[in-house]
Amino acid sequence: xxxxxxxxxxxxxxxxxxxxxxxxxxxxxxxxxxxxxxxxxxxxxxxxxxxxxxxxxxxxxxxxxxxxxxxxxxxxxxxxxxxxxxxxxxxxxxxxxxxxxxxxxxxxxxxxxxxxxxxxxxxxxxxxxxxxxxxxxxxxxxxxxxxxxxxxxxxxxxxxxxxxxxxxxxxxxxxxxxxxxxxxxxxxxxxxxxxxxxxxxxxxxxxxxxxxxxxxxxxxxxxxxxxxxxxxxxxxxxxxxxxxxxxxxxxxxxxxxxxxxxxxxxxxxxxxxxxxxxxxxxxxxxxxxxxxxxxxxxxxxxxxxxxxxxxxxxxxxxxxxxxxxxxxxxxxxxxxx
Amino acid sequence: xxxxxxxxxxxxxxxxxxxxxxxxxxxxxxxxxxxxxxxxxxxxxxxxxxxxxxxxxxxxxxxxxxxxxxxxxxxxxxxxxxxxxxxxxxxxxxxxxxxxxxxxxxxxxxxxxxxxxxxxxxxxxxxxxxxxxxxxxxxxxxxxxxxxxxxxxxxxxxxxxxxxxxxxxxxxxxxxxxxxxxxxxxxxxxxxxxxxxxxxxxxxxxxxxxxxxxxxxxxxxxxxxxxxxxxxxxxxxxxxxxxxxxxxxxxxxxxxxxxxxxxxxxxxxxxxxxxxxxxxxxxxxxxxxxxxxxxxxxxxxxxxxxxxxxxxxxxxxxxxxxxxxxxxxxxxxxxxx
DNA sequence: GTGAAAGCGCTAACAG
DNA sequence: CTGTTAGCGCTTTCAC
Numbered sequence: 001x002x003x004x005x006x007x008x009x010x011x012x013x014x015x016x017x018x019x020x021x022x023x024x025x026x027x028x029x030x031x032x033x034x035x036x037x038x039x040x041x042x043x044x045x046x047x048x049x050x051x052x053x054x055x056x057x058x059x060x061x062x063x064x065x066x067x068x069x070x071x072x073x074x075x076x077x078x079x080x081x082x083x084x085x086x087x088x089x090x091x092x093x094x095x096x097x098x099x100x101x102x103x104x105x106x107x108x109x110x111x112x113x114x115x116x117x118x119x120x121x122x123x124x125x126x127x128x129x130x131x132x133x134x135x136x137x138x139x140x141x142x143x144x145x146x147x148x149x150x151x152x153x154x155x156x157x158x159x160x161x162x163x164x165x166x167x168x169x170x171x172x173x174x175x176x177x178x179x180x181x182x183x184x185x186x187x188x189x190x191x192x193x194x195x196x197x198x199x200x201x202x203x204x205x206x207x208x209x210x211x212x213x214x215x216x217x218x219x220x221x222x223x224x225x226x227x228x229x230x231x232x233x234x235x236x237x238x239x240x241x242x243x244x245x246x247x248x249x250x251x252x253x254x255x256x257x258x259x260x261x262x263x264x265x266x267x268x269x270x271x272x273x274x275x276x277x278x279x280x281x282x283x284x285x286x287x288x289x290x291x292x293x294x295x296x297x298x299x300x301x302x303x304x305x306x307x308x309x310x311x312x313x314x315x316x317x318x319x320x321x322x323x324x325x326x327x328x329x330x331x332x333x334x335x336x337x
Numbered sequence: 338x339x340x341x342x343x344x345x346x347x348x349x350x351x352x353x354x355x356x357x358x359x360x361x362x363x364x365x366x367x368x369x370x371x372x373x374x375x376x377x378x379x380x381x382x383x384x385x386x387x388x389x390x391x392x393x394x395x396x397x398x399x400x401x402x403x404x405x406x407x408x409x410x411x412x413x414x415x416x417x418x419x420x421x422x423x424x425x426x427x428x429x430x431x432x433x434x435x436x437x438x439x440x441x442x443x444x445x446x447x448x449x450x451x452x453x454x455x456x457x458x459x460x461x462x463x464x465x466x467x468x469x470x471x472x473x474x475x476x477x478x479x480x481x482x483x484x485x486x487x488x489x490x491x492x493x494x495x496x497x498x499x500x501x502x503x504x505x506x507x508x509x510x511x512x513x514x515x516x517x518x519x520x521x522x523x524x525x526x527x528x529x530x531x532x533x534x535x536x537x538x539x540x541x542x543x544x545x546x547x548x549x550x551x552x553x554x555x556x557x558x559x560x561x562x563x564x565x566x567x568x569x570x571x572x573x574x575x576x577x578x579x580x581x582x583x584x585x586x587x588x589x590x591x592x593x594x595x596x597x598x599x600x601x602x603x604x605x606x607x608x609x610x611x612x613x614x615x616x617x618x619x620x621x622x623x624x625x626x627x628x629x630x631x632x633x634x635x636x637x638x639x640x641x642x643x644x645x646x647x648x649x650x651x652x653x654x655x656x657x658x659x660x661x662x663x664x665x666x667x668x669x670x671x672x673x674x
Numbered sequence: 675g676t677g678a679a680a681g682c683g684c685t686a687a688c689a690g
Numbered sequence: 691c692t693g694t695t696a697g698c699g700c701t702t703t704c705a706c
Contacts, residue, residue, distance in 0.1 A: 001450055001451070001474060001475055003682095003683055003684085004683065004684060004685095005683080005684095013692075013693085014692070014693050014694080015683085015684075015685095015693095016684095016685080016686085016692075016693065016694080016695095017691085017692055017693075019684065019685060019686090020691095020692085023685085025685095025686095027691055027692095028691070028692080029691060029692080032691080032692080044474070046446055046447070046450075046451060047451065047683090047684080048451045048682090048683050048684070049447065049448060049451040049452035050387055050390045050391050050396050050451060050452055050682090050683080050684095051391055051451075051682070051683035051684045051685090051698095052683075052684055052685075053387045053452075053684090053698090054387050054388055054391050054682085054683080054684075054685095054698045054699070054700090055683075055684040055685040055686080055697080055698055056684080056685065056686095056698085057685095057698065059387050060452070061430065061452070068416055069406070069412050069415050069416050069419065070412040070413045070415070070416040070615070071412075072409075072412075072615065074412070075406050075407040075408075075409075075411070075412045076407045078406050078407070078431065079405055079406050079407040079433055082406065082431055082432070082433050083433060086432075086433075091430045091432070091448060091452065092430065092431055093398065093428045093429060093430050093431075094415065094419055094429055094430075094431050095419070095423075095428070096416060096419050096420065096423075109383055110383070110386065111386060111428060113338055113383075114338070114383060114384065114385045114386040114387060114388075115386035115387055115390075115397070115398070115428065137338060137381075138338060223619050252619060255621070256619065256621055259621045260621075278407070278409065279616055279619070282560050282589060282593065282616070283620075283621075284592070284593055284596045284597075284620075284621065340698095340699055340700085341699065341700060341701095342699080342700095350676070350677085351676070351677050351678075352677095352699085352700075352701090353676075353677060353678080353679095353700095353701080353702080354675085354676055354677075356700065356701060356702085357675090357676085357701095360701080362701090362702090364675060364676095365675065365676080366675055366676085369675080369676080384699090384700080385698090385699050385700070387698090387699080387700095388682095388698070388699035388700045388701090389699075389700055389701075390682090390700090391681095391682050391683070391684090391698085391699080391700075391701095392681080392682055392699075392700040392701045392702080393682085393700080393701065393702095394682060394701095
C-alpha cells in the first residue's frame, strides 16, 4: 500500500502538503493540489486509518456490546447504529458478551479507548461499575434503551419509556374487556423487564382490576420459556382470556402454546407482546405488540456518543426517545366471556 | 490512559523491557518482571491496540461485509464469526452494504488493510473485481458460503453444497409421494439460488418427474415475496401438494399463504425451505428445512482468513463445509392425492 | 537481561 | 502557500 510520503515524492511535495490537500485543511496552491491529486490517483493511495487514528489520538470506531448479536432484537438496532456511525465516518465493532460479565469486562478493557473511541451498551450484563470505570479512563459510554428511570444510571443513556409500553399493552387488553389476564415477565437474568410489568400493573389498577401475583410467570426472555410458562399458566388458570408478555419472544411462544393447546387466537385467548421485532408481523396470527422506537434509539445513542467523544467532560444527560406505539395486529381481540 | 513508558519509569526500566514482559518475548529477569507487572497493575495499564497495530503493521480487526445485519440469516453467522475472531484476538467490524455496490466499494477502500486486516464477504452484492482489487492491495478476502462451484470464484472461499441442499429437499418431497410441486427461487437480485434450484431439479429428474417451468416463481428472498408468489402459484396450479423454497424466508411466507388460504399444512400442502434460520423451528407448523452449516462455515471462514493473513501469497484454495442436513419438522407430510 | 534508537504512517504546530 | 520537525504509543533490532 502506497504511503503519504510516496504520494508526496511523486507529486514533488512533502507529506504535510499531501495531508493538507487530502484533509482540505490549510491553503494549498491550486496547481500543487492538482498535482497531488493526480499522484494520489496514480498510486491508488488510501489513507491508513490506523496510522491516522494514532496521530489524531482518536480512532474511527465505536464498539457495540450486546449479549448476542443473534438475539432477534439486536440486529435491527445494530443495523441502525452502524448506519448512523458510518454516516459520521465511524465503523462499528460488534462485541458479543454472551451475558458473561467477565467476557464483557475483558472487551471493555481491551478496546475502550485503545481501538474504539466509545462504547454503546445494550443489555449485555455488564456492571455499572465496570462501565463507569471505562468512562473514567476516557472512553465515553452510552447505555442504550435503558429501562430503569428510577434507578439513576449514573451514565449517559438513551431511555425508552417501557413503563408506558407496559401500560399501553395493559390498557389495550383491558379495553378489549379482558378481566382474567396472565403475565409473562422476563428476563429472569437481570429482572430488566420490571418496568414494563409495573406499567401493565398500573393499567390494571387504573381500571380497578387487580392482577393476582400467581398469574405471573417470571421467565427467561425466549420463545421456549414463553411457551412453557403459558402452558403452565393456562393449566393453573383455565379462565384466562389474555396474556400480557413483557417481550415479543415470550409472546410468540405463547402463540405457539395456544396453538398446541388447540386454543384459537384471538377468539379463545388474546396475546400481546412488547418491542415489535421482525417476526411479530410474520407469525400467524400476526402479533399485536407495543412497538419500541429501536431505530431512533440507535440513532440517538450514536449521536450522544459522538457528542461525548467530541466534548470530553460533558455532563451525562439522559435522553428519551419517542413513546412506544401500539401495533394492533391479529393476536388480540374482544374478551368472549 | 497510562502509556508503556509511564509504566517503564515507574518500574525503573525502559519501555522495551515492559513490552518484553507483556508480550512474553525475550528473556526478562524474574525480579524485573515482577516489578514491571506491579507497575502495570498499579497504573491500570492497558496496551493501546491502535498503536500496537501501527507498530506491528497488523490491525487486530476483521471486517464482515453483509447486505444488512438485520437480514435474519446473518446474525447467526456474525455471532459465530465474531466468536471465532475474538478467540483469536481479533475484533469484528460489521459493514452493511445495503446491497449497494458503491457503498460496498467505499467500505473496502476505506478499511481493507488500513483498519481491518482482512475481510469476510457474505452476499453483499460486491463485484468480484472490487474484491480482487482489495486482495491485490494486500488485504485477504474470503467469500463466505459461496454457492456457485461451477463459476470459479477466483478468490478464497468457503463453499456450501447448496446443490445438494436443493437435492435433499427435492428428494424429501418426492419421497413423500409429491408429484405436483411448486418452486420458489430467490433471490432475484443476484440469482444466487440457482444452485439450490438445480439440485432440486436434479432430484426430480432422478425420480423421473419433470418440473414444469411455469411452476417456479423467481422472487426476492423475503417472507412477503414467498407469500405472494405462493398465492399466485396455488391459484394457477391448484393441484400442487408441495412447495420447494430455495430459502427459509419465502418458505415461511408460503406457510402464511397456506394458512390464509385455509389450507392445512402439511395435510393439504407440504412446504420445505433451505437454511434453518432461527424462526424455522418457531413457526406453526414448524418448518421442515435443509440446514446449512452456518456456524462451521463462519468458523472456517475466519480460520481461512487468519491463515491468509499470516501467510501472505498463499494459494487461494476453496474449502468446503459439512453437507447440509434435512431437518424434518411439521411442515411436510405424505402427499394425499 | 536490559537499554538505546529507529520507525510504523499520519497529523499538527511552527517556520519560512 | 509549503516544508521542517516532532511526536502519537508501541515493537523491534541491535548493542552493551
